[in-house]
Amino acid sequence: MTLPAALPTIRPLDPHAINRIAAGEVVERPASAVKELVENALDAGATRIDVAIREGGRALIRVEDDGCGIRAGELPLALARHATSKTDGADLLDIRSFGFRGEALASLAAVARLTLTSRVAGEEAAVIAAEGGRLAPVRPAALSRGSVVEVRDLFFATPARLKFLRGTRAEAQAIADVLRRLAMAEPFVAFTLRDLTEGERLVIRLDAEVPDLGDPREALRRRLRAVMGRGFSEGAVAVEAEREGHHLTGWAGLPAEARGAATAQHVYVNGRPVRDKLLLGALRAGYMDVLASGRHPMAALFLDCDPHLVDVNVHPAKAEVRFRDADCVRGLVVGALRRALAPLRPAPLLAEDLVEAARPEPLAASLGFPEPRPSPRAVEAAFRAQAPAFAEAMPPAAPWVTAPEPAPEEPDHPLGVARAQLHGNWIVAETAEGLVLVDQHAAHERLVYERLKREAARGPVPTQALLIPLVVEMAEDEAQRLADAASDLARLGLVLEGFGRGAVALREVPAALAGADGAALLHDVADALAEDGGAGGLQRRLDAVLASAACHGSVRSGRRLRPEEMNALLREMERTPNAGQCNHGRPTFVALRLQDIERLFGRR
Missing domain, CATH: 3.30.565.10 (Histidine kinase-like ATPase, C-terminal domain)
Incomplete structure (x- = not known):
């Protein structure tokens, strides 16, 4: 040396x-x-x-x-x-x-x-x-x-x-x-x-907000609206939970209104803005089942606790913190978000986007000319000229009006009553305040997914044995992934075994998926296992498999539904948590209020 x-x-x-x-x-x-x-x-x-x-x-x-x-x-x-x-x-x-x-x-x-x-x-x-x-x-x-x-x-x-x-x-x-x-x-x-x-x-x-004695959080909501925009303020859901001295409040944006970047995620600890990995990871976990890949939710969460339960002296810029009970905090955030997002809610920004996209552009404006506007006198003269023609076309007034037959269901449910099916995929329902357009495949996919999760949580999933085992050929790595996860898949009702190199024999399927395409199901399950990569733990792997399986057990696009089937689907959506999004995070329905429809036709 x-x-x-x-x-x-x-x-x-x-x-x-x-x-x-x-x-x-x-x-x-x-x-x-x-x-x-x-x-x-x-x-x-x-x-x-x-x-x-x-x-x-x-x-x-x-x-x-x-x-x-x-x-x-x-x-x-x-x-x-x-x-x-x-x-x-x-x-x-x-x-x-x-x-x-x-x-x-x-x-x-x-x-x-x-x-x-x-x-x-x-x-x-x-x-x-x-x-x-x-x-x-x-x-x-x-x-x-x-x-x-x-x-x-x-x-x-x-x-x-x-x-x-x-x-x-x-x-x-x-x-x-x-x-x-x-x-x-x-x-x-x-x-x-x-x-x-x-x-x-x-x-x-x-400007400084004025305190609201009736609702102490209203001033904070107004400030969030001023900073994050009206869409977040009106479409976000309130979050509030408490556990072991930690109090969580705030607002979480609906999954359908998520963004392409995580720029609208704000987390505070005792009023201090932080970029803490634990809290941001818990935020993502709370949206895990309802958010599309590559999308990021909008949220403003405020966690308050005794200062002795959190150490803020771990980073020169004080951007990170350390909690004494990190598992408690993570569980509090994840659980509060999932409970807040579970009820069925329309996404107001989706309705606004739909109205703006469907609003017809005046011909004169599209050509670059100012839109002609007739004078009030010309409009009055036109009405007088058209009045006789309208009178002749109208049938004579009846001395009384007979009430129509009552509908089987009244549109007082949150999703209303089904009135039509369009192109074998879209259910049009009438509500007390407007109408709802439902994607039948996406909605039923979520319903099947939640049913499979409930069955898996209660115990062995009810299965249906195939009369003849289905042998599916696939790439060797896909077959190996399925074989390695065979014991976990059996808990979910998928009973299979290796069948030589590059082949798998499927013997039983969940009863909820009876009649599904077994070969396509196995390929998608193998893909779900590969995408997860084992990094998210067993429960995440199982949920990914169930999400893929639910897609194959749901109503397919193009299938004609009877009115009673459509209404049954709407009622089950109202009872099922997270029914506002499919397993991939896409919205399952769009609600249009009467004023939205009137705006579409230029009445407002």
């Missing part, structure tokens, strides 16, 4: 170097700086927070609040590392504020040009400046109340960090996302974001 010519010397780093190194952990990009400064304002009790940026936060970040302020004599200490007013360090689990490490302001002062102006009620305002970690003396200033923090030339002291920032627009968007995420949990605080890059542009304006 070759020794170095000279032993390296251990020596302490320069304080400025230490601050710049620490700043790299706390302030990763301009959005991180905004997050830290806004959280400080919230900890100060602010009811109004104004943020202004320039060039995506590189050139300027200014955060102004009306909080309690900082005394003039404590301003230098506020820019020192590990100096904070939020904890004495005796119990790092009893954290009831956003900040507690005392690193944010010191980190920003180390890598940027920072100015902190503050005023405490009843005292004079003061200002302190820092550049690259070097502090200037405290000076008198003019300020009515609260604090103003200006950060200019971010990362000028660490130029290498600038090379890793994204474009101005991307950084500005990240800042807006951070501010919206913080604002969602603080409905009684007003937020604004202005971009000063080219003139002045108001990006976000969220």
Whole structure:
């Protein structure tokens, strides 16, 4: 072994170097700086927070609040590392504020040009400046109340960090996302974001909500509507559950209105926005049975618990947490979501999309000309001219009107009463408020799936033996997967055994799937086992198999149904949990209200 010519010397780093190194952990990009400064304002009790940026936060970040302020004599200490007013360090689990490490302001002062102006009620305002970690003396200033923090030339002291920032627009968007995420949990605080890059542009304006004494959560719902949109507010279902000191509230979007990216998933722990793997994994698990592959639900979930049950001091940016009882929290989230999503509900955004897609475009507008509008006098003259013709065509009025025969079922059920079947696949039902269009195959697929799950949970699934075992030839890897899972499949009513290389003999099938195509069923079950890959545990593997099996036992597209069969399908949908989506996450029905139909024909 070759020794170095000279032993390296251990020596302490320069304080400025230490601050710049620490700043790299706390302030990763301009959005991180905004997050830290806004959280400080919230900890100060602010009811109004104004943020202004320039060039995506590189050139300027200014955060102004009306909080309690900082005394003039404590301003230098506020820019020192590990100096904070939020904890004495005796119990790092009893954290009831956003900040507690005392690193944010010191980190920003180390890598940027920072100015902190503050005023405490009843005292004079003061200002302190820092550049690259070097502090200037405290000076008198003019300020009515609260604090103003200006950060200019971010990362000028660490130029290498600038090379890793994204474009101005991307950084500005990240800042807006951070501010919206913080604002969602603080409905009684007003937020604004202005971009000063080219003139002045108001990006976000969220007024403080007024408390609702009748429903304390209504203010939060209004704030979520302002941030996430009307579609989420109206279509989401309320979530509320409690277990062993953990209280979960919030709203979950319907599966039919999921998105292609996980950008609308917001999880909070004691009011703190987090990107925790446990909670986001539990969110996905709660939608496992009702969401299409590649789709991501919209949700805003708020978990509150005693601070001693969760450790927030595990990540420099405080984006992750650790729960004392992780299994309890995961079970709480998954169970609450499944219960909330189980009842049958129409998806309002689907109805709006259908109306917009089917709305006819006026011919004149499609040609690029303004739509002709007759004058009121012309319309009146046309009505007078048409009146005699209408009168001659109308039959004479009867002295009384005979009531029609009552329908076998009245349309007072949630899914109404079936009136027609279109193209052998779509059931049209009349409801008290409009009509419902049902995909008979998708709906029955969910019903069969839930029935198979109930039977599997109760014990051995009722089976039907095949008179002659069905020998199915397939690829060797598919046959091997089925053979390896034979004992698990037998619990689900699929009794099979190997039949040489690349072949499987099917002997029994679940009674609910009697008459299904056995060969296609086995191929799909093998595919389901391959897609799962064994990563989700036994129950997930079994559910994937049952979902594939249910597809083969459901009503096929093109089959004509009698009225009593269609109504029986609707009634069973109303009794079955998760009947609003098929096994693949697609919607099983679309509900149109009368006002939606009137909009379709231009009556509204």
